[in-house]
Amino acid sequence: PIHQMSGGSGFNEVFFTDVRVKDSQRLGGVGDGWKVSLVTLMNERLAVGGATGAGWSQFLEAARDTTGADGAPLLQESAVREKLADWYVQAEGLRHARNRTMTALSKGQTPGPESSIGKIVSASLMQDLANEAVEMLDQYGIINDPDLAPLSGGFHGSLMMAPGLRIAGGTDEILRNIIAERVLGLPGDIRLDKDVAFKDVPTGR
Template identity: 55%
Template sequence: MNFDDTPEEAAFRAEARAWIDANAPKHLDSMLSGAGHGTAGDIADVDMLAESKAWQKKKYDAGWACLHWPTEYGGRGATPMQRVIWNQEEGVYAQLSFTFIIGQGMCGPTVMAWGSEQDKQALLPPLAAGEDIWCQMFSEPSAGSDLAGLRTRAVKDGGEWVINGSKIWTSGAHISQYGILLTRTDPSVAKHKGLTMFWVDMRSPGIEVRPILQAHGQSGFNEVFFADLRIPDSQRLGGVGQGWTVSLTTLMNERLSIGSGMSTGFETLLDYAVRAPGRDGGRLVDDPTIRSRLADWATKASGLKYTSMRALTALSKGQEPGPENSIGKLVAGATSQDIASFAIDLQGEMGVLTDPAQAAHAARFQATLMRSPATRIEGGTDEILRNIIAERVLGLPGDVRVDKDVPFEKIPTRA
């Protein structure tokens, strides 16, 4: 593959670079450059949600938001390579878009593929503009990693559905205006066949959101409870009982969005090793043992880069995101955790500090380490991703699933 820009791509890059240089929120440069996982939102006197919305709206007004979406839904109809070029040029300011990654990277494509034309026209442009935030309500306390084991019920009542149940680990639910919701509508059939997907207004009566306090002191995850929530049938995505198929659209886009945009932290570690003092007045990077570990992670980071480019090549040919995109998230999540742990070990006693004002390298590694367990769970656990890669990419025999064809209501819930 030739990674040099074509003349058309070079012109697009120059246009994007000039616009970003003229319009980027440069007052946030130092904060964004020094942010690790979960630290940006804690900066004093900075309303990160407001800053994120302002940047997204500015991009939307100038035609730089959701580049690959059709123009009628708020995008630019750009090619996959133009999208890559934009992401490269946006640099640290892309962190301001993390608020919208679930909506624009997962929920939006699902609505685009399965919603009515009226829904698309009404819901997608405000999402692209950053006016609305979306969440994805899949995981449940009783289902664990088995998404098809969910128990939130949706019962038809005339032209409406009545929904009762709960979801957990819902990222951004506390700030979301809308969400997509996977429910069980028929417990008398096999678990994968009795599901139906809806989109919901998170401000509707019957929805309660409870934030979950996380190890790093923030509450990005939430519990969501539904008590006789009533929504019209027009908010259904796909057919009744087709929810599993619809959810695969979300999941494939989720793993592409998370995996392709996930940083391993290697560049940050390399910068730290070059700058920090080591033994005998030298630098950490002068230690051959440390250099060896850096070389291993440099190789992984390069592999992830080109694996991501392979996925983008497939998209440029009109293919849908496939199971191979699980590789990016699986490798990047584990690598990020390993790098953060190694960096903290290098800091010695200073590694216990978590205050960015006191800790080495602004506590970026500490923030990443505390966030990393969630990173390896959300969007599919490591174990789930390994099964997907083994079965659907490598063609290995699948796990034995004794409940695959059993009606959901007959599956035992206890020993």
């Protein structure tokens, strides 16, 4: 288990040495291991993209209950309201995108590269919202004790978890490439090893 700054161990590093798998247990055709891996990754990205933390509605309540230097609720500040509007639009876009994917799954289809959109948006949204919330709560934002912190430490937990979500299932940079090439149809990056088997890729040794 890899210990994370959130206190959990959601990531693990596993090593297999001299493993042999019976052919009856093989998934996909011989030489199609990458295709099987891609399907697994697509499902993982779909799951990670559906990760939920403290959302815009919880932030709205916190902003309504938190006062600024003038004694007025922070919800009255235009900058806070603009942020809330942006997060609401992103959250609604994600919700509709997930519904679209769930409809496809119900028809027996496999999650496609569009699942990368949900993951990259939701992870960034979680990090941005949690960071703003912790800053807004001022000295209370550093409290991570669920018994004492606002929203039982939900904003703090999201802030600690979001960086990991931006790595799990493919980093932001990888997902942007996937979206550009496989969803938008833009020209791909030049890769000299694109059609070379991994075992044949030159190494530094």
